[in-house]
Amino acid sequence: MNKPIELKETYYRKDAKGALVAVDMICPADLLEDEMVHKIMSFAKDLSAQISHFKNDPFTDLSDVDHLDDETVRKILTLGTELSSKIAHFNCHTIGDLSDFDAMLAQKHSAWWRGKKGNCTYTSFDGLQRIKVQVQESFDFGPQLQIAKSLLDECLNEWSADARPEIRAIITRAFNTDKEGKVNRGEIFMLLRLDIDDPRWNEAMRAIREAIRVTTSKEYVRFYERDTLEHPWRPVIIDVAKT
Structure with missing residues (x-):
């Protein structure tokens, strides 16, 4: 204290x-x-x-x-x-x-x-105790994703075969479904980080953003302390399985 x-x-x-x-x-x-x-x-x-x-x-x-x-x-x-x-x-x-x-x-x-x-950190005035709140979301994609796929297909069809091969590869990986019929979320978000000067591309990115739907949200609270300001943080574990 x-x-x-x-x-x-x-x-x-x-x-x-x-x-x-x-x-x-x-x-x-x-x-x-x-x-x-x-x-x-x-x-x-x-x-x-x-x-x-x-x-x-x-x-x-x-x-x-x-x-x-x-x-x-x-x-x-x-x-x-x-x-x-x-x-x-x-x-x-x-x-x-x-x-x-x-x-x-x-x-x-x-x-x-x-x-x-909703993520937040609460710290004692002396900087030796800390409480972190982290919100973990699970999400899925709505029907707008298919609109985005159609627009991206139009872009690919009009681009020359040797143009932007790395982007073609990302799009292919993004929309290839797994055994459960789910798209590659990591590659989908990779598309959102690309800066492409094409109206249809921009419309496709807007459709992807609108397609993102948070299905569940869970809040985690974690606790940390340290002996001095020079020491690293160590967790105070409130979990039977991890002690």
């Missing part, structure tokens, strides 16, 4: 550069973020320690599961279920606290502050 330092009846805190800053000169939002990060990280570290203890306790060793008696299995299952419940409870409260903080800032500044796709 970045506790205030009292010097000549004035309280200071260390910032992310190691400098002392008078507490009454720190932005209230920064103080609130610092308090929130420290509170969440305290719970995260405690929960991570419980998970590590569960994984490393000889009692919960499942390497020889075939020879465990019924009572032992039931006890391990009970402990695992309780731990899983704690993780779910922690995740729910963490996302709630972060959302409340976001809403407070949004109301204050009349604008949403999270980055592209």
Whole structure:
């Protein structure tokens, strides 16, 4: 915890550069973020320690599961279920606290502050603890993709056979479907990065952008800390499978 330092009846805190800053000169939002990060990280570290203890306790060793008696299995299952419940409870409260903080800032500044796709990083005032929110999206393509394919075919038909062979190869790979009938997403996005001076090409790119549809969106929260500003970040893991 970045506790205030009292010097000549004035309280200071260390910032992310190691400098002392008078507490009454720190932005209230920064103080609130610092308090929130420290509170969440305290719970995260405690929960991570419980998970590590569960994984490393000889009692919960499942390497020889075939020879465990019924009572032992039931006890391990009970402990695992309780731990899983704690993780779910922690995740729910963490996302709630972060959302409340976001809403407070949004109301204050009349604008949403999270980055592209909802990704955001929250850092303690001293720069030693960090919470990262990352949103992972799954997507598919709508019928506009076929319109784009037709327009690109028109471009290829009018270009000479030896013109832009690398672009022809990308288009071919992009629309070649796999066993599940899906196009090559990586190559599709490669097309969007190309700068081609052709009205039909530009219309095809617009159709591709309109075809992109987000099907699912999942939010991940990750926790990091370091001992000093010179040390690398190390993760605080809240995952039974990864400890």
